[in-house]
Amino acid sequence: MRILDNDSTGGSGASSSASNIPAAGGLQFAASEYSVSEEDGPVTVYVQRIGGSGGSITVDYKTNELDSGAEKGDDFTDTSGTLSFAAGEDEKSFTVPLISNNTTNGNRKFELALSNPTGGAIILNYTSQVDILDDDVP
DSSP states (O other): OEEEEOOTTOSSSOOOOGGGOOTTOEEEESOSEEEEEGGGOOEEEEEEEESOOOSOEEEEEEEEEOTTSOOBTTTBOOOEEEEEEOTTOOEEEEEEOBOOOSOOOOOEEEEEEEEOOOTTOEESOOEEEEEEEOOOOO
């Protein structure tokens, strides 16, 4: 896996200056885009808690199809869940299984999304993308 971008604002969505981040922290993907070969298996995605780590918080995550992109069940396994951060924790991860096929269909992308923060945390960037690199030779 290759992380293409890990700047402090990450993917699309709202951004906030450090002075506007509550004590519970702001949540963002560690990268705005992940790139992984279809044959490499699951992609591990990291969510960072920055600007504060007071108290326990949670945030939901899920995968989404993009127009003309990777398809659930054909290219990746639909994945969703909740990450729980204890006071002082600043990073969590989850994995998304990839489905390798024997079809030459080019590189495909799908979206990762964060929602429903609890405990006073805010989301700094709501989305990231995974670029699945086709490993099948035409």
